[in-house]
Amino acid sequence: MPVSLRPCLCYHWAPMAAVTDEALAAAVAAGDHRALETVYGQHGAAVFGMARRVLRSQALAEEVAQEVFVRFWRDPGRYDPQRAPLRAFLLRDAHGRAVDLLRAETARRAREERDQSPASEEAPGPEHEVWEAVRSAKVKAALEGLPAAERDAIVLAFYAGLSYQEVARRLGEPEGTVKSRIRRGLERLRGPLLQEGTT
């Protein structure tokens, strides 16, 4: 697909608001490096911010952000413009990679701590800190509208990067119950989050 891209001889991105996500992805698929630079310019800060919220580490978040854009460059076909905006796709990818890295780091630290002390426990931080990751007032309001048990399960799973099994242990609930609460909670959030526009 032909895409008109402004020449750029530097590392600063050239704003091209008129170029659609689909055209940008097609240009990236065709090997146009300037298109990737534009995608980074539009979404790099958000991708990095997402990773930093989950990982609470600048260095690890940079690692994730780099991986997200390199993966997009190498395999742009993973993105389907019919299913989601490019920003949503990149943020979801960043979240997934951040969670993977968080679990690997947690496991590594737990191993190291076990070597030094018998009492080590994986702990992502208190709930109120996790809750602070939610920057959007609209999403915060939507989450507050959920039953507390569903909200806690979703917030711990998504913003603290816990598996549903870890959430269950943390909340002292059966795994199946937590799984169901996550599912029900997400279905309830569709209304307030998607029918009135996006954040």
Add this chain to the structure above:
Amino acid sequence: MSPDLEVESLLGAYALDALSLEERRRVEAALAADPELRKIADLLDEVAAELAAAAVGDADRTPAGLWARIAAATTPIPVSRARGSLWRRWLAPALAATAVAAAAVLAVVAVGQHTRLIDFEESPLAAAAAAARNQQGSVVVALTGRVPAEVILAADGTGYLLTPDAPALTAEETYQLWAIVGDRVISAGILGPDPEVAAFHVSGEIAGFALTVEVAGGVVSSEQEPVAVGLIGT
């Protein structure tokens, strides 16, 4: 609980990246084979995307130097300069085949020739691969070497790697698939230590595939000798 119901019950946690690796693989295999399940997952994904967007603040800035590192990692490097002698040896036939339009088909095998040990009824991803095998325009590429494998590449660029005989690697290692596209080698997927069946997507003029063993997480540019290589005739 039937397999479908069990997978469906995992979709909420899947949308939040809250599954174990094994569960995630199971769900993704089911999604690749079941469009109805995919629709449900997409609806939940939309909500998760909103939650993700909510974690981004106006004050977020990209760190200095990050783009430079991404640019360095994504600047295409010609095979002849990028790879060590092992890769050049493996890829020379591919590049020659690309240059000579009438080159013979080197390793494309007829449908159904590969001996499969994969349970196609139990694995939805394998079922999707089997369906792709019979689609018009698909090519089947035998990768030969220490770890025999097979790639089924559909006309839309969706590919499936079948490695029924591949030995499982340690948790610190991963299989990585590479596509030879024109005069470049690009990563087609980081497949984990014991993939058996994996899906990927590639675009462009594909000359062939190579499989390597890398450190967990994969690499940008491999220095390992491929454990299997297969070329597509032009």
